[in-house]
Amino acid sequence: MTLDRPQRILRLAAVAGLAVLVVAPWMVSLYKVHVLNVLIINIIMAISLNLIMGYSGQFAKANVAFMGLGAYTMGLLVTRADWSFWIAWPTGALLAAAVGTLVALPALRLRGLYLAIITISFVLIVHWTFLHARFLTGGASGFSVPHPNYGGLPIPNTQATYYLSLLTLLGAIWMVRNLVASGFGRSLLCLAEQELVAPALGINVYATKIAVFALSGLLAGFAGGLHAVTLQFIDPQNFWLLQLVIQLCMVALGGVASLLGSVLGASIMTLLIEVLRAFKGLWEFAIGAILLVTIVFFPRGIAGLIEHFFPTLRERRHRP
Amino acid sequence: MTAALTLQGVSISFGGILALDNVSCEVPAGQLRGIIGPNGSGKTTLLNVISRIYPVSAGAIRLFDDDITRWPNHAVARHGVMRTYQRVALVNQLTVLENVMLGLHATRTQPLLGIAFRTSGYRRLEREAVDRSRETLEFIGIEHLADRKGDELSGGQMRLVEIARAIVARPRVLLLDEPAAGLSLVRIDEIAALVRRINGELGVTVILVEHVLNLVMSLCERISVLVSGQLLVESGSPSEVQEDPRVREAYLGQARARGHGHGPGKGDEA
Numbered sequence: 243m244t245l246d247r248p249q250r251i252l253r254l255a256a257v258a259g260l261a262v263l264v265v266a267p268w269m270v271s272l273y274k275v276h277v278l279n280v281l282i283i284n285i286i287m288a289i290s291l292n293l294i295m296g297y298s299g300q301f302a303k304a305n306v307a308f309m310g311l312g313a314y315t316m317g318l319l320v321t322r323a324d325w326s327f328w329i330a331w332p333t334g335a336l337l338a339a340a341v342g343t344l345v346a347l348p349a350l351r352l353r354g355l356y357l358a359i360i361t362i363s364f365v366l367i368v369h370w371t372f373l374h375a376r377f378l379t380g381g382a383s384g385f386s387v388p389h390p391n392y393g394g395l396p397i398p399n400t401q402a403t404y405y406l407s408l409l410t411l412l413g414a415i416w417m418v419r420n421l422v423a424s425g426f427g428r429s430l431l432c433l434a435e436q437e438l439v440a441p442a443l444g445i446n447v448y449a450t451k452i453a454v455f456a457l458s459g460l461l462a463g464f465a466g467g468l469h470a471v472t473l474q475f476i477d478p479q480n481f482w483l484l485q486l487v488i489q490l491c492m493v494a495l496g497g498v499a500s501l502l503g504s505v506l507g508a509s510i511m512t513l514l515i516e517v518l519r520a521f522k523g524l525w526e527f528a529i530g531a532i533l534l535v536t537i538v539f540f541p542r543g544i545a546g547l548i549e550h551f552f553p554t555l556r557e558r559r560h561r562p
Numbered sequence: 563m564t565a566a567l568t569l570q571g572v573s574i575s576f577g578g579i580l581a582l583d584n585v586s587c588e589v590p591a592g593q594l595r596g597i598i599g600p601n602g603s604g605k606t607t608l609l610n611v612i613s614r615i616y617p618v619s620a621g622a623i624r625l626f627d628d629d630i631t632r633w634p635n636h637a638v639a640r641h642g643v644m645r646t647y648q649r650v651a652l653v654n655q656l657t658v659l660e661n662v663m664l665g666l667h668a669t670r671t672q673p674l675l676g677i678a679f680r681t682s683g684y685r686r687l688e689r690e691a692v693d694r695s696r697e698t699l700e701f702i703g704i705e706h707l708a709d710r711k712g713d714e715l716s717g718g719q720m721r722l723v724e725i726a727r728a729i730v731a732r733p734r735v736l737l738l739d740e741p742a743a744g745l746s747l748v749r750i751d752e753i754a755a756l757v758r759r760i761n762g763e764l765g766v767t768v769i770l771v772e773h774v775l776n777l778v779m780s781l782c783e784r785i786s787v788l789v790s791g792q793l794l795v796e797s798g799s800p801s802e803v804q805e806d807p808r809v810r811e812a813y814l815g816q817a818r819a820r821g822h823g824h825g826p827g828k829g830d831e832a
């Protein structure tokens with residue numbers, strides 16, 4: 243297939259961006275490696291949330307709880323049960339996916355505001371549990387998590403965890419890109435726009451919703467485990483409503499139903515928060531302002547603008 | 563002759579209003595059946611009941627040899643009942659081709675693992691889906707629209723795409739809800755020719771709900787007349803229906819109530 247000019251530029255930008263991410267850990271301070279690592283995890287979270295809110299149009303906002311479940315499960319199995327990170331991490335992600343299918347159940351019946359309220363309540367309950375099951379979780383003071391065991395890998399742990407996150411992100415992008423450019427992805431968009439029409443086309447709405455919630459939970463669970471080993475600490479405040487709002491902001495700013503949007507939205511938000519951190523209280527204001535301006539003036543976010551000016555960069559919905 | 567669709571005493575009520583009242587009828591396989599009736603008589607509700615969007619309050623629905631009365635919505639589609647909508651319902655984020663590909667969900671379950679890992683088996687499936695959808699667009703004569711978005715089309719084009727989506731999976735029964743509504747006379751003739759080909763060349767049983775009575779009279783072998791949720795005529799030839807005084811009365815009564823006239827055999831819906 244031949245690419246036109248905007249497509250070639252986008253591809254070039256992607257390769258350049260990836261190259262920067264690959265060499266960065268050896269060029270910048272450890273603190274900046276840490277920030278980039280968080281940025282990568284935020285992109286995974288934005289993709290996870292976009293699958294549900296953007297592609298499927300479901301007003302479910304439980305992803306930050308899935309992330310917490312992935313983090314706590316991994317952390318507790320490693321610190322309390324002496325499990326290897328390499329078993330505990332996917333276990334946490336699978337548990338988050340399983341809980342995701344449970345959260346899908348109300349989404350089978352409820353829509354819009356009601357689904358939002360139910361899923362936000364779920365976030366509150368999970369957070370409350372992290373806080374109050376002190377004998378297990380250490381309550382509000384959280385607990386430390388060791389580095390994963392990288393065996394004989396000849397690089398420092400911080401860089402190794404960074405590359406693990408990067409690999410996870412690449413895997414997630416590859417897989418989600420395959421899924422959204424398929425019959426499954428098209429049926430998600432049909433759910434979002436024409437929920438009543440979907441079953442009359444032979445789409446099993448229940449199975450589709452359960453699948454997308456499980457997938458979204460799985461990604462968030464993996465991201466949660468990575469987040470814990472990146473910070474080497476699990477703090478319940480990281481799985482709280484503020485993080486939920488930040489992630490919503492990433493999806494809205496980047497653009498709904500767009501992978502490119504999730505990457506850009508999460509990257510911009512993470513860097514912005516980092517830059518504004520120096521000015522106390524400013525970044526919360528900035529987030530609110532960005533969310534407001536985006537929703538009012540660019541309802542389809544940055545990706546929507548890009549598609550408007552370069553229609554050939556529209557995300558593909560079939561790739562035979 | 564086998565019956566494609568059988569309704570036995572089907573009733574449904576919305577908050578006390580009986581939208582369908584003990585409706586029984588039989589549509590033989592291969593027939594092109596018209597359903598007419600004044601506004602609000604329950605025609606769309608009848609299609610919704612057949613495609614199992616609404617559960618019936620009483621009665622039974624059979625599709626060929628299966629009792630589909632309690633089947634889930636998507637299972638009915640997968641057994642060959644596809645439809646269009648009075649208010650066109652395309653997915654605007656998808657192109658025309660991709661909208662038509664949606665219709666193929668009726669023929670297959672999506673292999674999630676194959677999709678996630680882009681296996682060769684899945685890619686073959688997707689190529690087949692593209693080919694079949696293109697063929698369907700060609701059959702209807704709108705292959706040039708394949709890469710347009712749903713919301714970049716005229717009203718008439720949208721209706722054609724919706725028909726393409728409904729026939730791509732080769733349904734056994736096709737339900738059309740006012741496919742000619744709001745179209746110019748030329749476009750109505752195109753729709754008529756298309757419906758005839760779908761019924762004749764593809765052998766699909768068609769149930770056509772339509773307000774444009776000329777269209778129904780010229781297309782359909784048998785016509786059912788629905789008035790206030792009841793079948794006034796279960797199955798009549800166009801001339802029988804046209805001459806039936808009760809049908810005239812039902813339409814004229816409505817026309818009188820609304821202060822302007824259109825009756826069977828003469829009017830087109832604006």
Ligand SMILES: Nc1ncnc2c1ncn2[C@@H]1O[C@H](COP(=O)(O)OP(=O)(O)OP(=O)(O)O)[C@@H](O)[C@H]1O
Nearest residue numbers: 576579581599600601602603604605606607608648
């Ligand atoms: N979901 C619903 N909830 C409540 N009432 C409904 C519902 N669907 C249909 N009705 C009622 O059932 C009756 C039949 O409506 P229906 O839409 O089937 O008529 P129709 O024959 O298709 O009319 P039109 O020619 O205007 O399309 C109407 O009185 C309508 O108000």
Ligand SMILES: [Mg+2]
Nearest residue numbers: 605606607648
């Ligand atoms: Mg109607």
